[in-house]
Amino acid sequence: MTRDELIRSLAQAEGLSLATSRQALELVLEAIGDQMERGGRVELRGFGVFYARDLGARVANLPGTTPTRQLPARRAPAFRAGKELQLALNTVRSPPQS
Numbered sequence: 001m002t003r004d005e006l007i008r009s010l011a012q013a014e015g016l017s018l019a020t021s022r023q024a025l026e027l028v029l030e031a032i033g034d035q036m037e038r039g040g041r042v043e044l045r046g047f048g049v050f051y052a053r054d055l056g057a058r059v060a061n062l063p064g065t066t067p068t069r070q071l072p073a074r075r076a077p078a079f080r081a082g083k084e085l086q087l088a089l090n091t092v093r094s095p096p097q098s
Helices: 003-014 018-037 083-090
Strands: 041-044 048-055 058-061 068-071 074-081
Touching: 003 018, 018 041, 018 048, 074 083
Parallel strands: none
Antiparallel strands: 041 048, 048 074, 058 068
16 A cells, blocks of 8 residues: 555545545654654554664675675664554454355
């Protein structure tokens, strides 16, 4: 699902205009990003946790090249699924009957 498809889905489900749905999604994503930039985490119970992970410096061997390269320490976005989301993904659903 793309961002535009998510906006359309939200608009249809809640009877909102596309502009309102787009604005709501942008505000949510901005709030999550801002919190992660500050080193915080965003916990959506039942869905999961968004957070920034610190990755240490390391030496990388690039495929097809002989020399290694030093990669600096960095922060990377991460997501850990909540229990309810994991259960939903792993629940066996019966196929639709025709």
